[in-house]
Amino acid sequence: MNHAKGDLLTVDVGAREAETTDIDDVLAAFVGGRGVATKLAHDRIPFDADPFGPENRVYLSSGPLQHSQMSFTGRMNMTGLSPLTDGLLSTNAGGYLSRNFVDTGHSVLEVTGASDELLAVHVRDGGGDDGTGDGTPTVEFEEVPELAGAEVPAVTEAMRERHGLESEHLATVGPAGENRVRFACVMTSDTRAFGRGGLGAVLGAKNVKCLTFAGDSPARVDLPEEIQSEIHGEAATADDVMKRQGTTNGTEFINDEFGLPTRYFSEMSFEGVEGIGGDAVEEKKYKKAACSMCAFACKLPTRDEERGVETEGPEFETVMAFGSNAGVDDVVDVMISNDRCDDLGMDTISAGDTVAAYLASEDAFGDAALVHETLEKIARREGVGDALAEGVARCHDELGVENWSVKGLEFAAHDGRAIHGQGLSYAVANRGADHMYSSFLSLEYNGEVDPEGLAGKPERLIERENRQAVRDSGIFCAFASGYVDDEARSELLDADFEDLLAMGDRVIELERHFNNRRGFDREDDRLPYDLPDFEAALDEYYDLRGWNPDGTVPTGNVAGGPAGVADD
CATH class of the missing domain: 3.60.9.10 (Aldehyde ferredoxin oxidoreductase, N-terminal domain)
Incomplete structure (x- = not known):
């Protein structure tokens, strides 16, 4: 391998x-x-x-x-x-x-x-x-x-x-x-x-x-040159909307067909979506940008000369967090929020959701100036920012709002009330309400899986979680999915893909075992909303993973050696 x-x-x-x-x-x-x-x-x-x-x-x-x-x-x-x-x-x-x-x-x-x-x-x-x-x-x-x-x-x-x-x-x-x-x-x-x-x-x-x-002493890893060249060429020549709008390209579609969290999750569609969607972002993009060695160039350097802001993004999650969820319909205001989070060093999803919770408590949705002022206070723990710096799970009681988080992690943009498999993913993910843990959302958005209901989804969810653990170990970009298939991944990593998925399974189990030892169990795999047959789906998920009904890893499951550790 x-x-x-x-x-x-x-x-x-x-x-x-x-x-x-x-x-x-x-x-x-x-x-x-x-x-x-x-x-x-x-x-x-x-x-x-x-x-x-x-x-x-x-x-x-x-x-x-x-x-x-x-x-x-x-x-x-x-x-x-x-x-x-x-x-x-x-x-x-x-x-x-x-x-x-x-x-x-x-x-x-x-x-x-x-x-x-x-x-x-x-x-x-x-x-x-x-x-x-x-x-x-x-x-x-x-x-x-x-x-x-x-x-x-x-x-x-x-x-x-x-x-x-x-x-x-x-x-x-x-x-x-x-x-x-x-x-x-x-x-x-x-x-x-x-x-x-x-x-x-x-x-x-x-x-x-x-x-x-x-430095100048990289180790040598032999990878198939032909596959690398083929993938690089496809990335360079593809006419993909992601190159123009990044992940914001689906904002209006998701808003209209599924659900876009709005005004601190109190609504599921935003009337001002055109002002913050893909076209609005593309209008502010002024050049191409990429990550190291990548010809796909999907990054979004954006600029508004009138208000003097230049940043990279926003991507879809930030558009939700500082746009619809805050009741803000001006992409430049979202760009400013994005830029301040980058400079201050804060996650835009958690920061945006937490500010939205504060706006809900103040009945101040749409007040972009208050959003920007609050970000400064959070970063420096000044005034109300000291409480907000703790995150939604720790400050929601003080604010008098619902706790929109899982395991303390604030929600990403893809609304599990509309795409139920993604909702289940948020609940069971070892790191909480993060859309990238399984990316189950893609199956429901593209119609491969019915968005409603949980029947048959636990098995697919496990495969998706294991697959993303392989991705994050490789490390592949999430946007490679349309250009690097399972056969290519197997050849690049010189391993049968089923063996790679088994490695991904071990990663998930190590995370779960560590969290179990810190007191996490089934009671932490919870959502702030109801899904049909949720408890039965949890039972099925745990059973298929070989875990206990309380969401814990059985003693002895995590074996010794480099592929695991002994459960003492």
């Missing part, structure tokens, strides 16, 4: 020490990315760890495809114990970081401990010509107290001036992460986010302002 190459680099920011560990057995069993990071996190983070404590660990990991020249591979994974969900969580980001990371010769970075001073941690080439390393990691700890409270672009400027590093070399925490906003993200390339679950707040608690990567 093709897998990521290189060692594990462990950086203890409290002790200011670094060491390398050979993890080739784990890489061989879990490919890379999310799979490898999940295995390491499961084994090395104490089950009773405080998300903000020094014992928590953050993993930044690459996959074998980040050693290629192929489109749809400019991504990286980040994994840790989430301060928002209180469970194990993985998130990934695009941009240009991945190639700079693998050039250091490492496959995984592990950050542990907590510094007494604000740090920039610089990881440099520690390997030989073959990228395997000589056992001596090259890590520099730079104290940067003057960057306390700095926004993401200011950190990039400082690293450029001091070290000649551009944004694609950096993984940066904004003010939100320093202030432990529970949905703070980690930014790279200034506008690409390791968004969901608050891992930016974990790095903030460790007093890490940024991580930087540069």
Whole structure:
């Protein structure tokens, strides 16, 4: 099986020490990315760890495809114990970081401990010509107290001036992460986010302002050249609306045919959708942009000269969170919200939903100025922002609104009240209400599966979850699905696809087992709305996964060795 190459680099920011560990057995069993990071996190983070404590660990990991020249591979994974969900969580980001990371010769970075001073941690080439390393990691700890409270672009400027590093070399925490906003993200390339679950707040608690990567000793991973070229060519020549409008291309269709969360989930369609949909976004797009090595170029650099805003996006989830769910119908207002979240270092979905909850409590839907003012307060925990920085699950009682979250994670845009399989996915996903965990929504939007009801869906959902775990371990971009079929994935990763799905199953089970040990069970697989035959579907899902009826992994299911660990 093709897998990521290189060692594990462990950086203890409290002790200011670094060491390398050979993890080739784990890489061989879990490919890379999310799979490898999940295995390491499961084994090395104490089950009773405080998300903000020094014992928590953050993993930044690459996959074998980040050693290629192929489109749809400019991504990286980040994994840790989430301060928002209180469970194990993985998130990934695009941009240009991945190639700079693998050039250091490492496959995984592990950050542990907590510094007494604000740090920039610089990881440099520690390997030989073959990228395997000589056992001596090259890590520099730079104290940067003057960057306390700095926004993401200011950190990039400082690293450029001091070290000649551009944004694609950096993984940066904004003010939100320093202030432990529970949905703070980690930014790279200034506008690409390791968004969901608050891992930016974990790095903030460790007093890490940024991580930087540069080197010239990438490991070699042999991948079929012919397949790479074919996929790259198709990505370059495809006439795909995603290249013009990104994920916003379906906004009006979803609003009209299914459901677009509106005014803090109180409605399922938005009368102002034309002002924030794909055409409105495309009108503001002023150039093409892509992730590393990708010819698909689906990114959305947007600009409004009249109001002086220039950003990347918004994508569909942000259009929902700061548009329809906030009652805002002007795409420029959404662009401003998107831009401020990038600079402050906050997940746009969680931030937008939380602000929408505040607007509901104030009867202030549509007040874009209040939205922007509230974002600033959240990032700095000022006034009402201190409560909102805790996220919807922790502040909804104080606001007097419903708790629209699962396992503490705020909802994505695809409404499970209209597409029931996606609703079930939100409930059982180990990281909560995240649409990317299974992407079941695509089956229901395209008519392959009836959107209504749950009959027969648990089995399909399990296959989708396992498949996305393979995607996140590879690491493939989610948008590769129309260009990289199962046969191509098997050839690229040199493995039977059923074996890859079995690996994905192990990843899901490791996540569930870790969360079980923290007290998660069936009672956490809940939604704020009813679905038909939901309890029966839960029973079927657990049974097909081989889990207990209470949603826990049976003792002995998670076996020892590189493909699992013993349940003590």
